[in-house]
Amino acid sequence: MLRxxxxxxxxxxxxxxxxxxxKYSGLSGSYAISVGAGLIDSIGERLRSILSARxxxxxxxxxxxxxxxxxxxxxxxxxxSGWEVPTWLLGDGERHKxxxxxxxxxxxxxxxxxxxxxxxxxxxxxxxxxxxxFAAATYLRGVAFVQVPTxxxxxxxxxxxxxxxxxxxxxxxxxGAFHHPRAVFIDTDTxxxxxxxxxxAGWCEAIKQxxxxxxxxxxxxxxxxxxxxxxxxxxxxAELEQLIAAQCAFKSGIVARDEREDPNRxxxxxxxxxxxxxxxxxxxxxATDYRRFRHGEAVGIGMLVAGEIGKRLGITPQAELKSLxxxxxxxxxxxxxxxxxxxxxxxxxxxxxxxxxxxxxxxLLDRLGLANIVDGKDIPPGIVKGSxxxxxxxx
Ligand SMILES: NC(=O)c1ccc[n+]([C@@H]2O[C@H](COP(=O)([O-])OP(=O)(O)OC[C@H]3O[C@@H](n4cnc5c(N)ncnc54)[C@H](O)[C@@H]3O)[C@@H](O)[C@H]2O)c1
Ligand SMILES: [Zn+2]
Numbered sequence: 001m002l003r004x005x006x007x008x009x010x011x012x013x014x015x016x017x018x019x020x021x022x023k024y025s026g027l028s029g030s031y032a033i034s035v036g037a038g039l040i041d042s043i044g045e046r047l048r049s050i051l052s053a054r055x056x057x058x059x060x061x062x063x064x065x066x067x068x069x070x071x072x073x074x075x076x077x078x079x080x081s082g083w084e085v086p087t088w089l090l091g092d093g094e095r096h097k098x099x100x101x102x103x104x105x106x107x108x109x110x111x112x113x114x115x116x117x118x119x120x121x122x123x124x125x126x127x128x129x130x131x132x133x134f135a136a137a138t139y140l141r142g143v144a145f146v147q148v149p150t151x152x153x154x155x156x157x158x159x160x161x162x163x164x165x166x167x168x169x170x171x172x173x174x175x176g177a178f179h180h181p182r183a184v185f186i187d188t189d190t191x192x193x194x195x196x197x198x199x200x201a202g203w204c205e206a207i208k209q210x211x212x213x214x215x216x217x218x219x220x221x222x223x224x225x226x227x228x229x230x231x232x233x234x235x236x237x238a239e240l241e242q243l244i245a246a247q248c249a250f251k252s253g254i255v256a257r258d259e260r261e262d263p264n265r266x267x268x269x270x271x272x273x274x275x276x277x278x279x280x281x282x283x284x285x286x287a288t289d290y291r292r293f294r295h296g297e298a299v300g301i302g303m304l305v306a307g308e309i310g311k312r313l314g315i316t317p318q319a320e321l322k323s324l325x326x327x328x329x330x331x332x333x334x335x336x337x338x339x340x341x342x343x344x345x346x347x348x349x350x351x352x353x354x355x356x357x358x359x360x361x362x363x364l365l366d367r368l369g370l371a372n373i374v375d376g377k378d379i380p381p382g383i384v385k386g387s388x389x390x391x392x393x394x395x
Contacts, residue, residue, distance in 0.1 A: 056115070057113070
């Protein structure tokens with residue numbers, strides 16, 4: 001149920017609204033990420049100073065479920081600001097992040113006469129954001145794009161950094177573009193309706209971001225989970241808003257230093273460290289036909305495998321790995337893995353290896369807050385296999 005917040009408390013909450021500015025190398029140079037409870041109501045008003053005076057249409061892309069929860073609120077604010085708001089609803093689920101949906105989105109823009117000075121707004125999780133952003137990146141060679149992410153994962157991760165795209169027969173996320181949003185509006189109230197497993201998936205990525213780049217962020221994330229569980233049951237909290245803002249600041253900081261994920265970079269600040277836990281995570285998703293895990297949950301287990309590999313190589317101290325396990329444990333039981341064959345996961349990693357120049361770059365941890373990219377050629381296969389076996393058997 002959507003929590004109703006009284007006018008007074010909304011106003012008070014709004015006054016705490018945090019905004020951070022993300023710089024990038026594009027023509028317009030930067031965009032703001034705003035975080036606050038009840039923010040959806042004021043997006044129309046806020047966008048007026050961001051969009052061109054010539055903007056006439058703001059095309060809204062969402063899915064039925066999310067639109068049913070927050071669409072009317074957002075749409076009425078946008079209309080109140082004087083724009084036409086044609087709306088298109090995508091099917092719900094990863095399979096709709098497809099070339100077919102992309103083409104439908106372009107047709108929808110064309111049928112509604114969207115022009116270069118118009119804007120596309122996405123309301124939803126990463127699936128809606130990635131698809132809407134890719135359509136915005138390509139239609140008329142790029143129109144303005146605004147993200148209103150409504151899952152924890154999309155609020156701290158996918159809405160920031162400009163990567164947009166679709167899945168295809170060639171693989172997941174392999175067709176896409178870099179197209180930064182003009183603004184990101186994160187209304188933390190939207191998390192109140194988010195199913196438990198979606199929260200878990202988002203928290204796994206939040207733990208990841210702390211683990212690879214910032215011990216204080218890791219500690220703060222753990223403290224929130226210890227204090228409030230997956231979500232403060234009283235709804236919006238200053239702690240949650242501040243933590244989400246800190247997570248966004250971390251992600252945008254990484255992106256700012258390596259906007260296009262330079263494939264030659266292997267330093268501890270390169271964008272590819274965001275893939276911590278993803279090598280094994282992707283293999284687990286594939287091994288279970290994308291039916292068992294939410295992506296973030298698979299990453300949660302993948303992080304433990306990477307931690308174990310680091311420990312066995314003598315890179316990650318035992319105590320640090322223990323803290324990582326304790327953090328993941330705060331999220332409750334993740335989907336079972338004891339029936340997944342380690343040999344199957346290994347064979348999927350081998351396949352992955354072929355697509356990345358003969359060897360995998362493993363993101364490991366020197367300690368919590370400091371990633372270390374290690375060439376797979378330097379890791380004995382027995383260590384990888386043993387680590388996978390021991391983590392899968394214990395989850
Ligand atoms: N572009 C990037 O940099 C980047 C980074 C990470 C992930 N991604 C992509 O993000 C996608 C995953 O995003 P996701 O985890 O947000 O999943 P999602 O978009 O599928 O959303 C998860 C589910 O939650 C529902 N939902 C969304 N908001 C809700 C709310 N407030 N209340 C109730 N239900 C709600 C959705 O309808 C959906 O059923 C993947 O496609 C992944 O590839 C992209
Ligand atoms: Zn991820």
